Amino acid sequence: MTILKIIDTFTFYGIDVVLLAALTAVTVQIFKLTFLKNFKKKLLTFLPFIVGTAYYAVYAGLVNWSVSYVINEYADVLEHGVSVGAVATLTYVLYEQFVREKSPTSATEGVISTLIEGYVPSDSVESVAKEIAAAIERDVTGNGANRAAEILKENGIEEISERDVQLLSKLIIETLAHVNTTSKP
Numbered sequence: 001m002t003i004l005k006i007i008d009t010f011t012f013y014g015i016d017v018v019l020l021a022a023l024t025a026v027t028v029q030i031f032k033l034t035f036l037k038n039f040k041k042k043l044l045t046f047l048p049f050i051v052g053t054a055y056y057a058v059y060a061g062l063v064n065w066s067v068s069y070v071i072n073e074y075a076d077v078l079e080h081g082v083s084v085g086a087v088a089t090l091t092y093v094l095y096e097q098f099v100r101e102k103s104p105t106s107a108t109e110g111v112i113s114t115l116i117e118g119y120v121p122s123d124s125v126e127s128v129a130k131e132i133a134a135a136i137e138r139d140v141t142g143n144g145a146n147r148a149a150e151i152l153k154e155n156g157i158e159e160i161s162e163r164d165v166q167l168l169s170k171l172i173i174e175t176l177a178h179v180n181t182t183s184k185p
Contacts, residue, residue, distance in 0.1 A: 017080060020059060021087035024052045028088065037123055048088040053081025108133045108176060115172055120155050128155045132172065145169045
């Protein structure tokens with residue numbers, strides 16, 4: 001596909017598709033962060049296309065002052081709606097790759113994140129790992145496993161048992177002790 005074909009595509013569909021795509025990208029992110037945060041990620045892949053098609057259908061109905069236009073020209077509405085979803089997805093990917101600054105995590109937080117994944121909700125793994133790492137680092141009593149267990153109890157999923165919390169907190173301490181001794185010269 002040449003650059004001329006890409007430009008031709010955008011000139012064919014117009015600025016309305018680009019603006020609706022921006023609105024779609026924002027809407028999808030709000031949905032993902034609010035009431036769809038526990039939804040399966042694979043199914044969320046289709047969300048920009050569904051929302052984009054819905055937005056384009058509303059837009060086409062308002063521009064033509066007719067709901068019958070949306071029904072009679074459903075193929076055109078669907079084609080433009082899928083284009084809105086595709087541009088919204090492209091916008092999101094470009095944002096994630098080039099604009100958004102990801103917070104750098106330390107090796108300790110990376111290890112803890114790996115160990116607690118599946119025991120805490122996926123959207124809070126990084127923050128819980130950071131909290132556990134900070135608690136262990138501040139601990140001067142040598143009792144970091146108890147503080148890690150407290151944090152896991154507060155933030156863990158409901159299905160995690162007391163025994164799992166205790167074992168996981170001890171595993172975190174032992175793994176970090178091993179990582180720290182093998183990484184020092």
